[in-house]
Amino acid sequence: MAEVRTFVVEDINVGKRIDVYLSEIIEDMSRSRIQKLIEEEKIKVNGNVTKSNYKIKANDEITVEIPDPVKLEIVAEDIEIEILYEDDDIVVVNKPQGMVVHPAAGNYTGTLVNALLKKCKTLSSINGVIRPGIVHRIDKDTSGVLVVAKNDYAHQHLAEQIKEHTVKRIYIALTEGVIKQDMGTIDKPIGRHPVHRKKMAIVENGKRAVTHFKVLERFKENTLVEARLETGRTHQIRVHMASIGHPLVGDPVYGYKKQKFKLNGQALHAKVLGFIHPRTGKYMEFSSPLPDYFEELIEKLRKMS
Template sequence: MEHFKFKVEELEKNMRIDVFISTKFKDKSRSYIKGIIDELGVTVNGRDKKSNYKLKIDDEISFAIPENRELDVEAEKIDIDILYEDSDVIVVDKQQGMVVHPAPGNYTGTLVNALLYHCKDLSGINGINRPGIVHRIDKDTSGVLVVAKNDKSHKFLAEQLKEHSMNRIYLALVEGIIKVDEGTIDAPLGRHPVERIKISIVKNGREAVTHYKVIERFKNNTLVECKLETGRTHQIRVHMAHIGHPLVGDPLYGYKKQRFNLKGQMLHAKKLGFIHPTSKVYMEFESSIPDYFNRIIDILRNELK
């Protein structure tokens, strides 16, 4: 652990503390600094502060950065489906039910636990509990995602996410019949004001855009392909519920009474495309539709016969 001390000057007053500290480490992203603050803490004048603390003149800040290998996450021998791997990235086909990284209530059995057993060289940008994680998919969402093996690759991939140039296509089964063949949902998202576990449409929320296209219609359901322009938490789930077509099996935003006994929402990260951090060549990976998804689709198709 490396410790640092800073004193706030006139021009730095009113800055958020995570922004201030990130200016002191040009090789670290703000998200990395915020992750360290959230997990290990930071003190101002000897008192613990959160990452959104606004600085005052002459504030004395104490901050520590862990070594990349000083992780609070244990490596676990867990089988994972690796679609591609080189010295910069790992592309994984995540199974339904696996949490991507450790968090309260899920400190073991995650994709990160499995990756740390598989390889030791993961980027440290997102903090000690999320090494290598550039983007996430929900626990009960299956499919493809990319993991960074070093900070250079992580920054390059994160920039593509920020610029909306990473190609992410999902397959979703929703309730009801969508009459139009395609459409776009442009509705800002933020934390629900009352039910904090939920995300909702919020007037001053973060920009969120989902493009959808109907693939197949059934008796009471529609299979759609969703292309993400942005990648907010629960984006597809909230957006489809917003237009009156929540995902089948969704425990948060779906129907209270579900027809099928499912483990979670019918959402699969089908395709992921990005420019490789080193070769600068566009690469695209596709995940086959999993058995749990095909089983329900087969039932719905047979009802049309």
């Protein structure tokens, strides 16, 4: 049986959009999910279907029908993953290179989600059955720290922090070529490539994307950099560094066609992740060391320089 909740609008809330009002009073439900329920005619005002931009009036009776969660069809798998931290609301993991974060068409096993379903009793349902718990993600061939939400309350709070750009995300990357300046900021909009739809690109009508970078070490033909994300667009660091003539070493999509090193993808590691815990309100920060292949590559470059 679906759960039905009823709310009567008080004078203090008159004039608010219904989706905004409901997202404020229903603790575990995001505005986007409320909008989806409105589209599905699960939310009614005085017995009538409504729209997300409806401005609520005094004494409006709003009924919200919350469907039973769809049973997860993704199989829980006993896959070894490194858990850096876990409590009732979140789990922080160190994702290895080569692991896909969540299932997608043609790739329904061996993902981080499959592994987490085996280890965690619950994961948030906001992103549906395919991406339970996934608030943000990193590419298959990017390693490093990732936070996963175990319930919708945590998911909503973490997603809001990501939207407000208050989450601290620092990556270590190895680029092609020697970057001359010690630090810089790349502020270029990113969107779908107009021709190659699986690629991202710098496009005029794209979403604003900002990456701050700092040179850590220079080699004969490469540069080790620290990249801090201000925004978090798909493939942001990979696209941005390529746009200034310094694509990532090993990048099969945005990098050089001829690669000197036999890597399984781009040399990119999510080293630091910092955020406010959704329940306690305390700042938490996690870091993970560079994977072995990355450390070995750096040592090799030092010897070659």
